Amino acid sequence: MACICPGNLPSDYSANCGDELYRPGGISHLVFIDCSSTLTDYTDVSEWETLETGGDLVVTKAGLGSKDAASITTTKLYSCLPEVITGKEHTINFSTYVVDTATQADFDFFQELEENHQGMQVVYFGCDGLVYGADTMSDSGGKPGFDFSLQQLDYVQPEDGVNEKAHYQLTLTINKRGILKGWDIPGLIAALTD
């Protein structure tokens, strides 16, 4: 066996000029959605707002977020060929310093997130203005978010109470082959973070 034909080559894309050649990094917010929720038209902001008002979608306060390169699992399937990719794990790190100093409701928010995360899907907002969600986002009746595992979630209180602030820190992983794609949804980030 000489080779397995890979199928189509990737489609080329055009690039703009100057600063528009690049996207800024960073993740500003995480969005947790009930795992059974779907959208018929992901570009319709009112559908997202309906999920939010119905208690099926919640957005974290703004924070510091990042996603490094995913780790890939390869497996040897053919003696005469190189290993092939059989798994890919994406890791999202997020922390927020924004808390509710009036009623301390932030403790309950993150406590409930930890307890109930298995019934949720996640979407995240990039500093590039894109909404990162599942490939099924554009399907009518598709799930907008990724299934995820929570690896770490806690309230961190640094030793130095003069110069440092307490904050929440969480890490989640998404098992998905391919790229986590960003979607342009005009008006959505402003509507859900106001």
Place this chain on the structure above:
Amino acid sequence: MKRVRDTWTGVEKEKTEASLEVANRTMPGRFEIIDGPAKKKETKSEKPKEAKADDKPKPEKED
């Protein structure tokens, strides 16, 4: 805003031009612009306003 018909679900609704532009790029052919109701609204709003009594020029004050 544009009034459109979602050919996937059969639903008619209003979409912003920005949202429609994205939808046409990622889901080609899904939304059809409906001329009828949206056009009627435009025609109605283009009618010149009838001058109200308040809009009439006020006589200049006497010194």
